[in-house]
Amino acid sequence: MAQDINQIRNIGIIAHIDAGKTTVTERMLYLSGEKHRVGRVDHGTTDTDDDPEEQERGITIFSACVKYQWKGFNINLLDTPGHVDFTAEVERCLRVLDGAVVVFSAREGVEAQSETVWRQADRYEVPRIVFINKMDREGADFQSVIDDIGPRLGGRPVPVELPVGQGPPHVADPFRGTIDLVRNKMRQFDPETEGKNVTETEIPDEFADDAALWREQLLEAVCEIDEEAMALVMEDKPVPEEMVIAAIRKGTLERTIQPVFCGSALHGIGVQPLMSGVGDYLPSPLDRPPVQGVDPKKRDKTLSRQPDPKEPFCGLVFKILPAKTGDNYWIRVYSGELKQNSRVYCPNRDKKENVAQLWQIHASKKDRDGQTDTVTTGDICCVIGPRFAITGDTVCDVKENIELPSIKFADTVLSMAIEPESTADRKKLDETLDMLRRQDPTFQAVENEDIGQTLISGMGELHLEVIQHRLTRDFGLNVKFYKPRVNYRETIGGTASVVGQCNRQIGDKQMFARINATFSPLDDASKPVIVFDRLPPDCLPNDVRTAAIEEFRQRAEGGGFIAGFPLSGVKIEVTDAEMAEEGSDEVAFRIAAGDAFDKGLEQAGPVLLEPVMKVEVTTPEDYMGELVGDLQQRRAIVAGTEQRGAMTVITAHAPLKEMFGYSSAVRSLSQGRAGSSMEPLGYQPAPKEDAETFSY
Template sequence: MARDLESLRNIGIIAHIDAGKTTVTERMLYVSGAKHRAGGVDSGTTETDDDPEEQERGITIYSACVTFNWKKITINLLDTPGHVDFTAEVERCLRVLDGAVVVFSGREGVEAQSETVWRQADKYNVPRIVFINKLDREGADFYRVLDEIGPRLNAQPVPVQIPVGMGPPHVKDPFRGVIDLVDMRLLRFSAEDDGKQVADEPIPEELLDDAQTWREMLLESLYSINTEMMEMALEEKPIPPEVIRRALRAGCIAREIQPVLCGSALHGMGVQPLLDGVGHYLPTPLERPPVIGVDPKKRDKELQRLPSVDEAFCALVFKILPAKTGDLYWIRVYSGKLESNSRVYNPNRDKKENIAQLWQIHATKKERQGQVQTLECGDIACAIGPRMSITGDTLCDTREMIELPSIQFAQAVLSMAIEPENTAERKKLSEVLEMLKRQDPTFNAVENEESGQTLISGMGELHLDVIKHRLTRDFNLNVKFYKPRVSYRETIGSKATVTGQCNRQIGATQLFARVDIIVEPLEDRASDAIVLDQFFGEHALPDNLKAAVMEELRSRAQGGGAIGSFPLTGLKISLVGGEMREVGSDEVAFRIAANDAFEQALQQGTPTLLEPVMRLDIITPEDYLGEIAGDLQQRRATIESTESRGTMTGLIAFAPLKELFGYSSAIRSLSQGRAGCSMEPHGYQAAPESDVESFGF
């Protein structure tokens, strides 16, 4: 797909659940002419929510990609979920995007998952613009939401539009248009055609003073970015709109500011100016920094690829959709060209892969817009043919290799035991679970051969509920489901310095090895175990023996702990000494000694059971705050803060996941359905002694 990179925008729509992301996407497709009729989330007719589970629940579960044209630009748009259980979909999309539109509800404002997706965008250095949506709703307040964005997200929002009125038609001053502060014009949107017709009018006299005040604030925020504007202001010259847009674009791409637009996507109000904003302010692939990777043969050697067709090919696999005709690999091409019927190299697996077909993505696997012969840098598309690659892997030129940073996903926090009804179902279940693991990096499944049960793990109750429905409805499996349980982790509570030994007689050979290690807890208990080689000097072990020890320590660090064989986390393991003899000190002996040292360290280091903790963001009328706070205390929660959010009260708390099963129903019961709650993983804390004792430790 040969493209003009100057006119290409790879963007995502990200937000808290129910802020209106999918509706924004749907209206963009409609006003751009890519669809003849706008679908609705409630009616299950949107382009990007085509999975039955999404249509039934009225939420986005799987990210979907659509490509369309707007004026002189081509937009690759990824619509993402808002629910925290499906945050991996946001993570993988932001990893490959050049820019993002962050949607906030004009009524609810900055919510818990808003903060999560904003942090994810910060992590990947993604420039973004803001769209404050739902300004036609009761209680909507553009200025309150604007005031929340800066302090809560550590952001620099710069309004380029302000609303004319707020609220539904029956209020005294309803939302009826927006004022463009760059062109200083009033934009009205036709209700008859859902915003396809935009009336561009002079600003009425009664609104002019307010508009001038906000325009001055806009210009002042840009003087430090654009010296040309500063000079024009000092000379009291009028500043042309194109100069203002240039400054806004530069500030947005540098992530110094976030231009703010507004409207009501449900009625198409503000969607056309939002599309203009995507073209004006978000970067092309050429304006993003080169991708950085390493030489897979010399990992200390850093490499980079510029966004150019003249560079060697490299791309990242960011999503896999299983299909009977061959798995669909969604890839982002960062440099060079990729031809169909070609071979590429995967440095993560050290394998060559075939690229049989290339497709332009449209929505999800059920619809592919068209087969293409070539992809070029900047493209987001689908490849069919690879067999070994997984999400986060690099595909590159077989002669000029590079390995890009992979995608790091959150660990599963909730598990559920499942069991096939009969042996005939067992093999089918195993195949389906393998397919789901390829599709979803936050889903895991481990079979226990002794009990015949399989433990499936995910990011929360909704995540596991969706998996349950897929197994029974989509794949027609007869499976028993058991009550969900928390996914514990294990660590140690204190530093342990130990010596592991091997003194074994095997045949005529006396094996001998001694290994000295120090194991200590990391401050970040949720982090992966770190294994370090700190054994140097004249008595250091030969490379092959040291490598055997390090490999054994890494293998044990990825295994289970001493309490309930739960995964180990938050450990630092240092190899600090060892001893060998001329006869009988081989790799086997040192592996035995390393394993012995590790087991001793787990026992001496105060084994500690860790339980996952969730961050709760609750919004409730003041009348129910006392009952909700009391209920939280019974759930072992810690309340961090309360604050006024318009007519409601916001409450931030941290509570163990074990105590939060069914909490969304409980909070509705406590508040007569008027309070709401969202939660996200926060970390791990030491579990109560009663939990430890339940595992017989």
């Protein structure tokens, strides 16, 4: 039976590592009746962390999709990683989601990766609600987390729930329930049924004043959104529950507020109200604007698709899981319907693709009972049959073509040389690396035939370590691994105006071309090279002009002057040119453009750039001195410190080259009591000695 699109919720759980995303997901599956026992991350029994590497480390590495029903809503939920090395999984999920649940730890609050995932959600304009988890942990502080969300994330948190107490059972006022500010009720969750049985009572007198104060703040936010509610408040009349919910939903969809829930997912407290909040406040596919794209045959023509089953089909491939029986393509359907045994068009590859099978997804696999004939607008499904599309590609109706914006992933920052132990392993290694590239868009592998090694690149130490384990353990390859090294870039330090020339005899033909160009650095050294055509209108014929500009762009993609690292942060303006009556063809101007490019980089002063990480260390005060001293030895600049409860948070900017093995160093210096996280910040000039002595 066709499902009501209004009742679909495509949501993601996003957060910093260890905030409890997977535990929240497990609790939702249990409370919805999708499973009869709650899985535990520390026992390796969760549905979504089903990879051996995830179970061994106790963290999420690969995004996973699960489905459940709750109070008439059909929920497609994507559980995402929290570690920065796997941020591509968050990126691709947010690209196709309609809403998100952002989880914060009540003790740690807003952390480094919290800021990253919040910014990603901002970029894709994803409405979100907030769940403050671990309210039963030592040092839990609901108010502190609320106070952090505004200044650090630019959000506007609006609590719709209050915690009753906070902290573990042995403290004077432990966390034991929640107060619903919308309905003015207190909720308690039965530990015997792991939170399934909920008792609602009137708010006890001891909490009444606090609840009234927070309720007043909630109504202030509601009045800003709904004029009718404001009129009732001005007349001292009660605001109906339905009006409050409708106003909060409107503000959430407009992304002006973020409703805040609280609880302890591990003990089943507060998760049921959160599940209801997903249905009440987050958007259905119909609440999202039509997707925009271009006509692949006329790229200046903008097209759109309404979220309507009657529209021509279009969808986006956001994940590929290689399999021997045929790669599993995860697709979000934005419009129309997709039928089994049909054909679709992939405009990115200009290929027609077969849709042999359609499956529902459970965790990272096909749902064994989930094969279906048709999927419709708003669905997330697994398709078997395509061969050419890659992550970020559009699939659409064969006759009604549209190409949606792709997914942009961050550049890799770390590389490692590997080589097979024997020639017999070479072919299997190549096939395995090709499969891993299809699965993970942030993983790269480039073979150097001269030395017999392959350079693999990823987002950090943990990312490469996971790849290493998969090659040896999962695929049984005998591979030699070398020490990781950072991925440098190159830019220029100054400006230069140059003249590139071609004045040579080739056979009996005299070739001539002259081209003038100016090279200057961009404000942001991490931005791609930009080439501007400033040539006078009638300076060159169109074909020659195009060839010259194209040569500059191709040379920019080829790397820099020092060691051929990727070039960035450079503006090239092609300002003038001269040609002869004979011998000034496309080849001549390509040669002249290449000459100008080499001269421009050399004269503007090539600069080697190294990746810099934003480092956040959370430590007891006693170890702060040792940790700051260690950071300074690593060429880090301490950007600030702040107090969060009993812990001190140090924020620093440090070169990635100096941060290998840093998490172990933090544990050693603090006797295991401090923790750290890192995320890419940008690039800065490397020390002069690195540029002088660097060799591949």
